Amino acid sequence: MANNAESLNPFFRPKNIAIIGASRKPRKIGHEILYNLKLSGFQGNIFPINPNASSVLGLKTYKTIGNVKREIDLAIIAIPAISVVDSLEQCAKAGVKAAIIITSGFGEVGKIDLEKRLVDIARPVGMRLMGPNTFGIFCAKSNMNCTFGPRHVLSGKTAFITQSGALGLAMMSWTTEENCGVSSIVGIGNKADVDDADLLEYFANDDDTKSILIYMEGVKDGKRFYTVSKKVVRKKPIIVIKSGKSERGAQAVSSHTGAIAGQDRIFDLAFKEAGLLRADTVTRAFDWIQSINENPVPKGENVVIVTNGGGVGVLAADRCEELNLKLMTISDELKTELSSVIPNFGSFRNPIDLTGNANYEMYGDVLRALVKQKDVNGIVAIFCETATFDPTQVADTIISIVGMQVEKRKVFTTAFIGGHLANASYKRMIKKGFAAYPTAERAVDGMYASIERFRLLQRINSGEYWE
Amino acid sequence: MIQRITKPSRNSLNSIIERSVANGRNSLLEPEAEKLAIGYDIPVVKSGLAHSERDAVSISKKLGFPVVLKIVSPDALHKTDVGGVAVNVKSQAAVREAYRTIVKNTLSSIRSANIVGILVQKMAPSGHEFVVGAARDPQFGPIVMFGLGGIYVEMFKDVSFRFAPVTQNNSIRMIGELKSHSLFSGYRGSEPLDISSTSKVIMAVGDMIVNHEGIESIDINPLIVYPRGVVAVDVRVILTKH
Numbered sequence: 175m176a177n178n179a180e181s182l183n184p185f186f187r188p189k190n191i192a193i194i195g196a197s198r199k200p201r202k203i204g205h206e207i208l209y210n211l212k213l214s215g216f217q218g219n220i221f222p223i224n225p226n227a228s229s230v231l232g233l234k235t236y237k238t239i240g241n242v243k244r245e246i247d248l249a250i251i252a253i254p255a256i257s258v259v260d261s262l263e264q265c266a267k268a269g270v271k272a273a274i275i276i277t278s279g280f281g282e283v284g285k286i287d288l289e290k291r292l293v294d295i296a297r298p299v300g301m302r303l304m305g306p307n308t309f310g311i312f313c314a315k316s317n318m319n320c321t322f323g324p325r326h327v328l329s330g331k332t333a334f335i336t337q338s339g340a341l342g343l344a345m346m347s348w349t350t351e352e353n354c355g356v357s358s359i360v361g362i363g364n365k366a367d368v369d370d371a372d373l374l375e376y377f378a379n380d381d382d383t384k385s386i387l388i389y390m391e392g393v394k395d396g397k398r399f400y401t402v403s404k405k406v407v408r409k410k411p412i413i414v415i416k417s418g419k420s421e422r423g424a425q426a427v428s429s430h431t432g433a434i435a436g437q438d439r440i441f442d443l444a445f446k447e448a449g450l451l452r453a454d455t456v457t458r459a460f461d462w463i464q465s466i467n468e469n470p471v472p473k474g475e476n477v478v479i480v481t482n483g484g485g486v487g488v489l490a491a492d493r494c495e496e497l498n499l500k501l502m503t504i505s506d507e508l509k510t511e512l513s514s515v516i517p518n519f520g521s522f523r524n525p526i527d528l529t530g531n532a533n534y535e536m537y538g539d540v541l542r543a544l545v546k547q548k549d550v551n552g553i554v555a556i557f558c559e560t561a562t563f564d565p566t567q568v569a570d571t572i573i574s575i576v577g578m579q580v581e582k583r584k585v586f587t588t589a590f591i592g593g594h595l596a597n598a599s600y601k602r603m604i605k606k607g608f609a610a611y612p613t614a615e616r617a618v619d620g621m622y623a624s625i626e627r628f629r630l631l632q633r634i635n636s637g638e639y640w641e
Numbered sequence: 642m643i644q645r646i647t648k649p650s651r652n653s654l655n656s657i658i659e660r661s662v663a664n665g666r667n668s669l670l671e672p673e674a675e676k677l678a679i680g681y682d683i684p685v686v687k688s689g690l691a692h693s694e695r696d697a698v699s700i701s702k703k704l705g706f707p708v709v710l711k712i713v714s715p716d717a718l719h720k721t722d723v724g725g726v727a728v729n730v731k732s733q734a735a736v737r738e739a740y741r742t743i744v745k746n747t748l749s750s751i752r753s754a755n756i757v758g759i760l761v762q763k764m765a766p767s768g769h770e771f772v773v774g775a776a777r778d779p780q781f782g783p784i785v786m787f788g789l790g791g792i793y794v795e796m797f798k799d800v801s802f803r804f805a806p807v808t809q810n811n812s813i814r815m816i817g818e819l820k821s822h823s824l825f826s827g828y829r830g831s832e833p834l835d836i837s838s839t840s841k842v843i844m845a846v847g848d849m850i851v852n853h854e855g856i857e858s859i860d861i862n863p864l865i866v867y868p869r870g871v872v873a874v875d876v877r878v879i880l881t882k883h
Contacts, residue, residue, distance in 0.1 A: 396780025430794045430860045431774025431786045432879075435802060440778045443802045641808040 182368065182376040184272035186313045186358060188247035189218040191320070192239050192270070195253035196222030196262055196441065198232045203276060204252035205230070206322040207310060214312075214319035239268045246270045250310065250320055255279035258306070259291055261379050266299045274320065275306035281364045282307050283536040289366050296367060308363030309339045312346065314356065315382050321346070321361070330355015331384035331467045333377040335370060337391050338417075341456070353604040354460055360435040371402040380404040385466050387415045387459055396444065404448040408634055411466050411627055412450045413459050416441050449630045449639070451623060458619060460507045465609040465620030469585040470626045477500035477621060479525035480540055481614070482532040483558035486591060487525035490554060490614040497622045501525075508547055515539035530560050531630050538571040545575055545584060551628075552585040552621050556614045557599070560594025565599040573606060585624040589617035647679075651852070654680045658855040662880050666715050669758055673878040681845040683861070684838075685873045688762040694740045697761050704763040707731045710739045710760065712826050714749050716754040718877070723750035729764060736761070741777055765872050769834060770863035773842050775805060775850035777857055783850040787815045787843050790863040805847035813841040822868075832865075832868040839866050842873070857881045 186629060191211065195204035208222055208231055221242045224235040236242050239249060239261075249270045251261055255277050265273055273296070274370050280289040289306065296303050310321035314329030323342070328349035336342040344362045351357050355379065360373060366564045370388055377383045386406070393399045403412055418438070445452045453459035477499050481487035494501055504512075504522045512522055523534065528536055537555070544550050555572070557565050568590075576586050587609045590600035596612070603610035611617045657673050669677065675685045687698035691712065701708040712725030720726050724746030727739035740759055747754050774789035777783050785807050788800030801818035803811050816825055816836060827833035842864055850856050860877040 342790075393780060396778070397782060401780060430772055430859050431776040431784075432860055433780070433795060434798055434800055435774075435776050435786055436785060437778070437780075439802060440784060442782055443784065443804070444781050447804065638810065641813055 178372055179375045180380055181300070182272070184247040185274070185302070185304060185311055185360075185368075186318075186376075187316055187495065188272075188318075190221065190242075190244050190246050190248075191216070191218060191318075192221040192223055192236075192242060192246045192249045194239060194249055194251045194265075196224050196233075196235065198227050198230050200222070202252075203322045204250075207250055207252060207320055207603040208233070209275070209317040210321060210323070210325060211453050213325055215317040216319075217317060218247075218544070221246070227497060234295065239270065242268070247272065248320075249273040249379045250276060252322075255288075255306075259295070261296050262292055263295055265434050266295050266301055269299070270301055272302045274304040274308060274310055275363070275366075276308060276310060276322070277305075278307040280306045280550050282378065289364060303367035304360070305363035306366060307339075308361035309342055310361055311357070312359040314358065314385075320361070320384055324349075326350055327359070328353065328355040330357065331382070332387055332463050333358045333360070333373075333380065333383040333385075334387045334389075335360045335362055335373050335377075336389040337365070338389055339363075341389050348460075352460065353601065354464060357384075365394050367398075369528045370398045371395065374406045376401050376410065378409050382386060383410065385411045385413065386462055387463060388412065390414065390416050391418050399633075400448055403450055407449045407630065408582075411623075413466075413623075414445055415448050415453050415456060415459050416445070419613070423424050429531070449633065453624060457616075461611060461616050461619045462623030464611075465587050465606070465624045466583065467628060468607055468609045469587075469624050470583045470622060471631060473583050474549065474551040475500045475625050475628060476549055476552060477504055477552040477625070478504075478544055478550050479554045479613040479618075480528065480537070480544070481525050481555065481556040481558070482528045482530060482537070482560065482563060483556065483591070484527050484529070484557055485559060486589075486614040487527050490556060490589075490618050491525055493615045493618040494621075497618065499618065499622055499625060502550065504576075505547075508543065508550075511543045511546070515543055525556075530558075533562055534567045534571050537568065541572070541575045545582065550584060552587075552625060554614070554617050555586070555588045555622050556617065557588065557590050557596070559590075565590050565592065565596045566602075568599060569602055569606065572603070572608070576608070584622060587611065587617040587620040587624075589614045649676055649680045651680070655752060655853065655855075655876055658659065658853055662855050667880055667882065668715070668718050669878040669880065670713050670715065670757060671711060671876065672713065674878040675873075677849065677878060678845075678861070678873055678876045681849055683842050683845050683873050683876075684871060685876065686762045686765050690758045691740070691761050692758045693844045694737045697736050697740045700761040701730070701736045702733070704761065707764040708736065709762040709764050710736065710743055711760045712743050713760050714747060714751075714754050715757070716751050716829055717747055723747050723754075749825075762874075765865050766867070767876050768865040768867045771839070771866055772800070772860065772862040773839075773846050773864050774861065775846045775856075775859045777850065783847070785843060785847040785850070787812075787839075788819060791819050793796070794862060803847070804873070806845040806851050807844050809840060812840040812847075815843060816840065834866045835869055835871060838869075838871040842871055855881050 196208045197205040222230045222235045225237045323345045327346045509522045590596040600610040609620045610639045691697035710727045717723045760868045770791035774786040784804040799820045801815040825834045860880045
């Protein structure tokens, strides 16, 4: 449905935006959205609609949307619920292409008929609706922050679709805090019109989006979500956080199948069958995204762990086992290679333990040897801060080596474990575009996401996925 | 009196379901559910419907002892809960006694219960018990479940799912996804269980729920699986509410 995706363009690439309810008073939602939009460097025109003022934040206001004699791509509606229907009718009459309804007090409080009226106004004129009950949209490419959230959002490669406003707003702050940038953040709200499947279709064709993260509480049309995500996941990884483990109502409990197959298990099945990665925590979702965004899709599943700490190496190996990741057996060829770079080194097992005496030169030599190996597909490099090992020296070594691995499609995740030096190092690595983490287990989690991507593409290429 | 195991036509199966829905019933009676199963080539145990103690005795003589007696009543969906099941009944006298007990138990649990009869089944040889089921999800449509069966289904929840209809490869994967899958490859020297017959039942249950809109859910529990062959001992079909 190319048409469907196209009809969402005005939400992300508008030229003219009207803000209905652009109040002069700071802390009013309409005011904050206007403020953010101006501050974000939006290049198009902004038309504040406010019948009671002549200007807001230095911009000329209009009494109604009908008074703006320009073609409006996007209207943002932030006025009390009681006036939304009238306002939306005016938008429809004025030929507005899309509207974000920030206002709450519709389906989420049981006013389903009122919410349906909004759709009934929009559909006949081909106007698309986001919300109601949303915090708005951020789009990095358009320098557009149409939200009442944080001012500064880091641009990046992930599109985030969220049904939770609080999580969306928090995510906006995390982008800068955690160096995990976004191409867009969409508050999907009550999904009266635009739903997850629509946005998946849109982001599938958005060149600035490499991966898609969804937070959902439920879907409007499960079958469509399933079919669409199955199509989109071939192009881009989709990670989903689904809340609500509540079981289905009493109706079906008379059968075992009904009782066990609670809604959550069916969602799980749908995600699994479609090839979506379901994260049980927000942190895990971020860890996965980092690796997926910063790494190529590997050519196989062979993972090697390199560590200077035996204990954390074992923890990492345990996590691999838990996640069904394959720790590669070190080949004779690699053993020979390693013994030439690490003198007096005894047994070569995986994890490769360089012991506490390791320095970053030794690390560099081992990593270089691993990168050359054809059958190594993923490297988890764990750096523990020790008296002989200053993690801040590692970054440059790694950067030169990893430059080699990208061509060879190897996945690289790193963990920097220790105090503030380790902390600063992993953050620096993230800034440089690496999948870096503060613990070994999380570095393995990141690796898992990349290997899963490989497995999914294998599944898609085999017949199984299409059965 | 003993149900002849001939395969009913698709139309006659639909009419069983439609008739029950029209009568306002929310489930099929067990003999009807068994007929449905037979229509989909699912092996069921031999049985007959008795309307009197004498019937029950003559059916059990033809089937051979031991037998199982089960209440058949649209009001008693949970047969065990109302004391409506007697297993391992080994003699004519025991059949008579079981018959009386079941009727008495059912009526004391549900005073106005409409008793259609007592189903007399040949007792299936013991084997590993599994569950095969199907249900309709309001969002995603019909799904099929396979798992470790018997009375502990909901305790262990060792189950796997697929959307219906289920392909042969997927039915085999469903078996492989159980924690108890090693029973099928021969656990600790025991003979491996019949994967192919089990897979057929999984597919058949998926086809059943896809083909008949009137079915809300199906439970075959237990499906006894042997090294060669399987048999459905209890088939429960819940109908869609109107």
